[in-house]
Amino acid sequence: MSSYQTIGSPVLYGGLKLKNRIIFAPTSMGVAPDEMIERMRQIAAGGCAMIVIGDVSVLPHGFGPSLYSKKGMDFYKRLAQAVHSENCLLCAQLHQSDSNLRAMFKYVPGVLTKKISKAELRPLLNKEVGPYITGMSTAQITKIIRAFGRAAVLAKQAGFDMIQVHGDRMCGSFSSSIYNHRTDMYGQSAENRARFACEAVRSVREQLPDIPIDYKLAVRRENPHYGNAGVLESELPVFIPLLEQAGVTSFHVTLANHGELEDTIPSAKHPYFGQEGCFLPFCDQVRALTTLPVCGVGGLTDPDFVEQQIKVGRMDCAAMSRALIADPQWPNKAMSGKVNEIRRCVRCNRACLGGMMAHKGVHCIYEKEIEQ
Template sequence: MYQTITSPVNYGGIRLKNRIIFAPTSMGVPTEEWLARLQRIAKGGCAMIILGDVPVLPHGFGPSLYSKKGFALYKQAAELVHGEGCLLCAQLHQSDSDFKALVKYLPGFLCKKITADELRAKLNDGAGPLVTNMSRKKIRKITEAFGEAAVLAQKAGFDMIQVHGDRMCGSFSSTLFNHRTDEYGGSAENRARFAVEAVRAVRSRLPEMPIDYKLAVRQTHPAYGRAGVAEEELPVFVPLLEQAGVTSFHVTLADHCNLSDTIPPASHPEFHEEGCFLKFCDQVRALTRCPVCGVGGLTDPDFVEAQLAAGRIDCAAMSRQLIADPDWPNKVAAGQAGTIRRCVRCNRECLGGMMAHRGVHCIYEHKEERKS
């Protein structure tokens, strides 16, 4: 019944056992719980896990590939995931947050005169001046670091590299943030340069490594997302990224807006439907022969099978659904789709847990706790 979901696929040079990918997710839980969560999701049957926000520079948020401890942690994660028959992809990223500029707002935040959402908005707004005023020397240091980090990721056991097209790549891509007047600003070709150089750095160091690109799309009518690539500029960006070495595209809505837009609840005014971001995949599909992975409120096996079978997407990425029920892929393969705990996209314990600094969880966990 779900022949396409369960069929293997060549995803940009890597063979996946089925079409289900765990989307990059900031878990916000202690290390041991994080490792156990990754192993549990892998055991549930998905073909690959994308490990989000792996820093490209030695100093950054999250474990560092450059440190002995950080490298060992990533290696352990790869071994655990591989042990369950699942592949692992490293999402390499560089933050575009200017924390030095944020210091002046901390007293107000600590005194609760500024909310966490307001602080996050100011952090996002600071990305514009940061990328606009960055020196060419600093730019080249960062783009080259994508290649260095990719080599370390491969040594740690990662099977694929994903270049995070939001964050700094996205801010350089966006006219809303990038106001440079040199070769990194102005035209769409120039604003694509940072991302293109990051991809080339990976490709030059690892000629055979599959490179996925998280293509963050900025919707213009109505406006959603601020960083990333505007819909009308996709015909410029997609071919340039492919020429640089990208072998597949993971397509989603651009960030630097409300988190409830990029992680939309079922009540969202624009993105309430199943597969809410697949319309961006349609635009990308028309511009490339590279495999395309779709994401956005995917929960229903019948819907996912239909999109895959029609060739609209090559793979389906899920985060909240595989947190709600890691066994989604195994249940589909076993003909037990009716027993899946479907994500209802309430955002109470996933996005809500992250915002409350208690980690990403699910309402189903609390139901199970009450039963026990």
């Protein structure tokens, strides 16, 4: 008998019954559509309860497959079919990019001539977020908010079982006093800065009254400073009740983005987030403010650690990306007592984050075809 009874136990996660406590966290895989579907099928076959698909744009234009095009809808339907065939559920992470495309164009010549490196481009684009969010018209805001509802309907038609509203990206930038300098009803106070995210959630809820809505709650911390978008720890007591009232049924808690990628995807050598379960202190704060289910994420690799943290109630579910990329069979091996056979993620970030940064797709050092 497996000693990982809690990991293997079913749970009602925001109204959706999951067969166990392991979720594949949203990941920008950067691979071709057919490879993406097969990779997700393999992860589903490995025993996790649900896969969250990131980068699902709420507007017709955006990066990656579009719910609004026949090609994009066909992709998502094939993806849902593949994942469901392995007795695994599927969640669509709806987001709107906060990148100012017009501002991006002015950096194109520098990138093409290699005067601006890819590493230098990210902070330059982050500096454009504040003016973009602050200067956005209310008509454009209304258009994007309505699109969350429309995209959710399309996602359900494609076969998704749950909607996750991405609390980073545009929702996170509106939430953050670092980027949001508006003086209207969407700015200044924490309540006003929460409005965009709450209206996005409400848009989904109005279109789909019964669908479970997960919210990726991106938390920003100070002393030391990590993350620029998202919700300041001290503002969680304001944001969480408002999000609940808007229709959120569960929280996926993590560190806010718009800083270094090595912070939100920390290696074992990270100066602050090097430990296992590095973002769980944020879960502790959220847990104290809500009775809704909470999903933890961040450097979760060890079955003993994960079992204990769920057992003591720090989180209801554990979301993993790198650990399941290293070994899709992690859940099956843990729950069948074959934990010694798990290919453990060592959080080296060489072929996963490294592959993403090099535009070669997310892989793992365990894959034979990857040069080490």
